[in-house]
Amino acid sequence: MPILAGKVLIPDSDLSVSFIRAGGPGGQSVNKVASAVQLRFDLAGSAALSDVVKHRLRSLAGRRLTDEGSVLIVAREHRSQEQNRREAEQRLAELIRSALIEPKIRRKTKPTRASGLRRLEGKTRRSSVKRQRGRVRDQE
Secondary structure, three states: OOEEEOOEEEOHHHEEEEEEOOOOOOOOHHHHOOOEEEEEEEOOOOOOOOHHHHHHHHHHHHHHEOOOOEEEEEEOOOOOHHHHHHHHHHHHHHHHHHHHOOOOOOOOOOOOHHHHHHHHHHHHHHHHHHHHOOOOOOOO
8 A cells, every 4th residue: 555645655666565573472472473564665766755855764764774775664563463564654654754844944143242242241250250269469
């Protein structure tokens, strides 16, 4: 099923799903049933995303990015395979949605006149405190 992330539709051809055995408690059943999901999104070969979004997604993916240029998401929280699959798809959609948002450009601002004066006043105060620490001179 294609994933809709914001205004972008990720086709099934860019996704590959494999099922693996999940660890943790669950008795003998956990050793027999492959309920964990590995969702692999071919980022390098995807035509659904622009190069700018791909670049942002690479930096956001972090350790989930494989050497082949795919985003690998593993979901093993739930006991059922279907719930884990939905969870993995939601996580991928959220990751893509966050990559679609353009970061705001920071504009440099100058310090205000009042903040400059406060800084100088503090320096003067500190200077006078240090001056007071000097030796006491005799007034003879």
